[in-house]
Amino acid sequence: MSEQVWLADTFEAHRKHLRDVAYRMLGSLSEAEDAVQESWFRLSRADARVIENIGGWLTTVVSRVCIDMLRSRKSRREESIEAQLPETFGSQANVIDPEQEAIMADSVGIALLFVLSNLKPAERIAFVLHEVFAMPFKEIATIIGKSEMATRQLASRARHRVRGTKATPEIDIALQRDVVQAFLNAAHAGDFDTLVAALDPDVILRDDRQSGSTRVTRGAIALAKQVSGRAQKTAELALVDGTVGIIVAPLGRLLYVLQFTMNHGKITEVDLISNPERISQLGLAVLSN
Structure with a gap:
């Protein structure tokens, strides 16, 4: 097996996880697929032989791509959860359709997606990676460019907002x-x-x-x-x-x-x-x- 084939197979083994991470952060399946595709481009240009944990490396990369997309979206004052459905993405097998998007939204929970959209990008990344995917705060801190303590505070603030802790009895x-x-x-x-x-x-x-x-x-x-x-x-x-x-x-x-x-x-x-x-x-x- 050539190195290129091995790399492609390894990436495909992680694709679903990467898409799940990206979708929870972005709330748009088409944008999530774009983020996953960008992580593949970066892996294909990297020296995979020196990467000890490709799964962790890819999760970090797709998370950084997502936070850049969230910040760019905010600067353009776009909606934080969108349903932009492109005509094509990569190959015909990757075309996004409303039914596929609806299945993803239902699997996560529309209410959760909407509430997440009201969080600041760093809060959203910290919450999703720690609460949903159990990533250690030390690793999340390197992704969002904050100290570990600041990252814990971001996740805590997001958790309170998501769970509505000020609710009535x-x-x-x-x-x-x-x-x-x-x-x-x-x-x-x-x-x-x-x-x-x-x-x-x-x-x-x-x-x-x-x-x-x-x-x-x-x-x-x-x-x-x-x-x-x-x-x-x-x-x-x-x-x-x-x-x-x-x-x-x-x-x-x-x-x-x-x-x-x-x-x-x-x-x-x-x-x-x-x-x-x-x-x-x-x-x-x-x-x-």
């Missing part, structure tokens, strides 16, 4: 979760009676996508008719300002947030928020199991 979260999940399930299934049961008779829905008289919907019957059978497949529970809500983010691109107000186990108010400026002011976090 667990007993309230559990009740909210049950009510919102029942609402979402019923909206998916078109279960009108269950929808009405989850709502206060005088519930109010405010939808910032609408204007005039259609902006506000009043009453459990009217709201249930409006949402029954129409829930987005990508809708997912998340913490919104410390309480259980819903985000709708197909392929990680946020469309809107549903924020709920409850009283005695019933939904009394629903705010549908799609305005990017309003969303940026919300505290969004992953809802822990």
